[in-house]
Amino acid sequence: MNKKFAAAVSGGAVLMLVLSGCGGDDGNEKADAWAKNVCDKWQPELKKIETANADIKRVATETSKPDEVQKTDSAAFGTMSESYKAMGAAVQGAGVPPVKDGQATQEAAVKGxxxxxxxxxxxxxxxxxxxxxxxxxxxxxxxxxxxxxxAATQGGKDALDKLKAGGLDKSMNSQKGCQVTAPSPTK
Known part of the structure; x- marks a missing residue:
């Protein structure tokens, strides 16, 4: 239906959760355990988000009928809403991360x-x-x-920035559950 819409969605719908370019091995076992707890719960949500994003891109063609686009996009946005809610709940449920200002980091990430x-x-x-x-x-x-x-994705980006600034990037990067491949941009 609209290639620019597909590009906007693919760029904005899936937040890249690898917080920095490389995995780390800083020996922080408590942070690693916290990150594993979070990332294990995030993995199914990330897969749902990726699938929803792919569905949106699939119907964002000139040949898709408006009612199909509406139905698909609505369902995808609903899935993404639930998945990001679950990701926040995973951060909340993991407890305060063992880093400086851990409670503030956790609260800001959940809020995002x-x-x-x-x-x-x-x-x-x-x-x-x-x-x-x-x-x-x-x-x-x-x-x-x-x-x-x-605007919809900004909170999640802010949450990831807060986790990274809180010092959890290395621990989270080392967890398979937090590693996703960024979709290639469409033109």
Missing amino acids: FEATSKGYADLKAKMDALDPKDQTKFAEGLKEVAGGLQ
């Missing part, structure tokens, strides 16, 4: 994931409200939804 969850829920509601029978209005609505993607 909750914000992204809400952002995707809002995008789902906007998508559901579009009228696929009026193609002009539908296309305009898609542009508005695509424009909201950056």
Whole structure:
């Protein structure tokens, strides 16, 4: 339906969770255990997000019918909302990370994931409200939804930045559950 929409979604929907370029081995067993707890719970959510993102990209073609785009995108945004909520819950459930300012790091990360969850829920509601029978209005609505993607994902990006700044990047990078491949951008 709209290649720019697909590009915006693929760039914004899946947050890259490898927090820095290389894995670490700093010998911090407590941080590693905390990261393993979180990353093991994140892995199924990351797979759901990747699948939802792929579904959005699949229907974002010139040949897709508006009702198919609406149904697919709405379901994908709903999945992403639930997944980011679950990611925040995993950080909360893991307890305070064993790093300097651990409680503040945890609280900020949970808040960020909750914000992204809400952002995707809002995008789902906007998508559901579009009228696929009026193609002009539908296309305009898609542009508005695509424009909201950056704001929707900002909380999750902030959460990851907070975890990285808190010193958890090396421990999280060493966990297989937190490693995802970034989708290649589409043009």
